[in-house]
Every structure is written in structure tokens, then in C-alpha cells.
Amino acid sequence: MADYAYGPGRNHLFVPGPVNIPDQVIRAMNRQNEDYRSPAVPALTKTLLEDVKQIFKTTTGTPFLFPTTGTGAWESALTNTLSPGDRIVSFLIGQFSLLWIDQQQRLNFKVDVVESDWGQGADLAALDYKLRGDPSHTIKAICIVHNETATGVTNDLSAVRKLLDKHRHPALLLVDGVSSICAVDFRMDEWGVDVALTGSQKALSLPTGLGIVCASPKALEASKTAKSVRVFFDWADYLKFYKMGTYWPYTPSIQLLYGLRAALDLIFEEGLDNVIKRHTRLGTATRLAVEAWGLKNCTQKEEWFSDTVTAVVVPSYIDSSEIVKHAWKRYNLSLGLGLNKVAGKVFRIGHLGHLNELQLLGCLSGVEMVLKDVGYPVKLGSGVAAAAAYLSNSTPLIPSRI
Ligand SMILES: Cc1ncc(COP(=O)(O)O)c(C=O)c1O
Known part of the structure; x- marks a missing residue:
């Protein structure tokens, strides 16, 4: 049977997740089920648990x-x-932090919601104030979304650690x-996450x-006394199986484990720091294109610019969801919708994961054509030129080909 909504060529997948899967990962996952209690799956799991620490630093x-x-x-x-009733501080800056807060409330934690405009980062002055006013340490946790995918805002985690x-x-x-x-600088140990x-x-x-999920020694210690009900996600069950060397309290997704092995191998081959630099280039190039189009970034200050997603604000006479729909229907280009408060007002360009400079330029040229189609006075080639000028100066040789 033909694909539903088949389009010729490749789909240009520029939503901020799910993202393009490397062919090597697809091939690694194209395999039979197997007995996860054989020695092979625990041996694979052991390498994954060791190596995955590197992506958290x-x-x-x-x-x-x-x-x-x-x-x-x-x-x-x-x-x-945490235990039910525990007080936590949580920052509301967009749709994903909103959903996490909803989960925190439904799990019966007492949440101090610190809200900012969508397009701004976490209000760290408010956190400073709350921590100063809490000498008896009633606040048990600070919850923060490092990169708010709905608005393209990256928070400064080292600043949160400094305040604590x-x-x-x-x-x-x-x-x-x-x-x-795996895309933006993240340092679990150094930042005391x-x-x-x-x-x-x-x-x-x-x-x-x-x-x-990666837990610090302090978090593991907290888990010994935390009273929240948990079954499927209980770390203690996993730790028991880690000790036995069999690793799995229930059936793992074996194909995904082989996929993870291949994905980590690719990241390590490129070098995690090179992967992060590539994302910086892609983010910078996208922002230069947005500026050249005369449009605004939803992110209100440079310090919060995200290198994995850019939310582009459209003029009030355009509905951004029309841009997303049209891009898919006419150019086989998938862009991210504006969510909740910014629905209709922004569209999102995801520039993360398995992606290179020329793929991004393809997306940017598609966005220009869509903008023209919906009646925005864009000069075709303007954003692509700005991005290409930057990328041609900043793109290094591919590490494995030097
Ligand atoms: C920052 C962030 N947190 C959490 C989620 C939720 O993840 P999932 O949809 O995999 O449950 C998303 C999804 O896009 C996200 O962007």
C-alpha cells in the first residue's frame, strides 16, 4: 500500500522532535527480537549505561x-x-514547563510556580528571593526545563546552581x-544537577x-526516603537488577537499545563537543535568516537564544498554523506549530539532532517560499544568503574526513 500522504523526495523534518534518524541507527534497529535474558542484552546494556553518562557529562x-x-x-x-506535599519551585515559561508543572501538581506536590512571559527565561531573581526567604529549607526541589521547546528559550543552569x-x-x-x-552544553556534575x-x-x-534519566548520588540517597508512589519508574527495582547484572526489571525495547548503541557511537565519532558546536552554528544561522526576513524571534533576549529550536513570530495578519500547513502540503517541509499561548503567532524551526548545514539551508529556502506564498513581503534568498554567508565562514571540515 502506498504511504498515506506520500510526497516525492525526502520529507524535510524540521520540527523540534521527533527528528531525523541516521541510516546507521535505522539499520542497527532493523533486527529480530531476542531473549533479553540471554547474556547478549545485559552485555549491551552495560556498555550503554556506562557510555550514556558521557552525554550528561x-x-x-x-x-x-x-x-x-x-x-x-x-x-x-x-x-x-520527592514525597507528596513537598514544596518545590518550578518555572513556567512555555508549554513544556506548563505540562511538567501540571504533572507536579497532579502528583500532589506543593508547587511555587514562578511565571515569566513566554519568550523569556526562568526568573532567577524570583528564585533568589525564594531561597533567601527559606532558611528552614522547606523547598525540597527546584524544577527547571533547560530548553523550553515551545519558545526556543535556553535557561542558564549554572546560574541556578550558583544561587543554591x-x-x-x-x-x-x-x-x-x-x-x-546532546545538542546544548550540559554539565551534570559541574552544575550540581x-x-x-x-x-x-x-x-x-x-x-x-x-x-x-540520570540521578546524582544525592538524588539516589533521597530516593531511599521519598514516599511518592511509584512502580513502573521505581529506581530501586532497576538498581536491584543492576546488582544482579541482568539490568532489566521488565522487558526492554531491544531494538531501541541497539539503536542507542549506534546513536552514541555516531555522537562519539563526531565528538560531543563538536556536536554541540554544530548546533551552535545551526542555531546562529537560523537566527541570522530570521533577522534577514525582518521577522522577530520569540526569544526576547540573546542570553536565552536556543541552539535547538527557533520560534519565529509572524505579523498579526498571518496565522502561523497556515504557514506550517502550507509548508507540508506544498514543499514537503515539516515545521513546528505554535503551542497554546503562542498558537497562531509563531512557527518553530527545529534544528537539532542528525542535521547538517545544507539541510538547514534547504529548510530556510522552503520557509522563504512559504512566507511569500502567505503574503509576507520576503525577498527570496535573503535569509538563505545571510545563513550561508555565516555558515561558509564557520563550518569546519567533517571531523572523520580530515
Ligand atoms: C522540553 C520538553 N520536555 C518534555 C517533553 C515531553 O516529552 P514527550 O513528548 O517525549 O513525553 C517535550 C516534548 O516535546 C519537551 O520538548
């Missing part, structure tokens, strides 16, 4: 590979470290790195289905 953290999505990884982070240290506050630092880890988490369909460039 941790040597002391303990990783868990859950068959879940980012939302499950959130739940794992919260329920293993300044006030000698022992609150746990729980970080959603779903659209940052207690739980970091990501999802496989973002910068790791895998299919959806793995939630990767």
Missing part, C-alpha cells in the same frame, strides 16, 4: 533507561526523589534536558520510546 551519576517518553522521565525524576550555593540551600535540582542534552533527563526522539536522533 557525569562520572558520578547513575543512569536509567526507561521504555517511555520524556513525560515518563519527568515522572520518574519526581516520584523517586549562595544560599547554602540543599534543594534538589531537577532538570528537563529533553531538547538540550541532581536529576537530569532526556527523551530518545530529540537530539539523540532515535525513535521515540526511551526516557533516559
